[in-house]
Amino acid sequence: MMTIGHLLTGGLGNFGSGGSPTVINNYITIPAAVAQASIIAGQITIVRGDTLAVALPLMGDISARTKLTFTAKRKEADSDEDAMIQVVEGVGLTRFNGDDDVTASDASLVVVGATVGHATLTISGGITAQLALRDLIWDCQYVTPTQVSTPIGGGLGVVPDVTRATS
Structure with a gap:
């Protein structure tokens, strides 16, 4: 089981074969398999x-x-x-x-909160204009004196701009 605090309100519905959640003191406990499947x-x-x-997803203390x-x-x-892109x-x-x-x-990668791993990625329009329309995968990796860690990653989609007029 996994406990999540202060994230859900209102009707909770059925969470599948693992059973319904139990609300206890503003926390909800759900089956671990459901929690794992919900991580995107x-x-x-x-x-x-x-x-x-x-803003990239939080990485933890970096x-x-x-x-x-x-x-x-x-x-x-x-x-x-x-x-x-790197x-x-x-x-x-x-x-x-x-x-x-x-x-x-x-492009730039700027850490704005190291203790929580908050970083912002910026890529210029001149660079994104040269990208082919496609799906890519990405990650963010950090190195310390004792380890290499890749705490976040996911999908990256390059989509066309619909509006072509600029003035």
């Missing part, structure tokens, strides 16, 4: 040609990091050198469409 990886949508500025990297690829088996904290854009001939200032 971070989905990022880039509108081609628009500047992306997105204050001991020596490096933080956001990487988006076509598939997990692709090498980092083949990354469609952004390193304090450096900027390091790879785009599998190439390292990039302008670092076209």
Whole structure:
């Protein structure tokens, strides 16, 4: 069983074969299998040609990091050198469409709360305009003196801009 506090209100319905939830002191207890199935990886949508500025999901305490990297690829088996987008904290854009001939200032990864792992990813509209419409996968990995950890990841969709007029 998993207990979640102060997240749900109102009618709770049936949570499947694991049974109905029990509400106790403003907390809800649900079967662990239901809780696991409800975890959704971070989905990022880039509108081609628009500047992306997105708060990434919280990573937990990353204050001991020596490096933080956001990487988006076509598939997990692709090498980092083949990354469609790679952004390193304090450096900027390091790879785009599998190439390292990039302008670092076209993207940034900024930590705004290290103890909770709050970071913001920004990618310029000039870069997103060059992306092919497709689905990618992404993760964010940090390195400390004693470990490498990849606490968050998910899907990244590149979608077309519908409105073409700019003035």
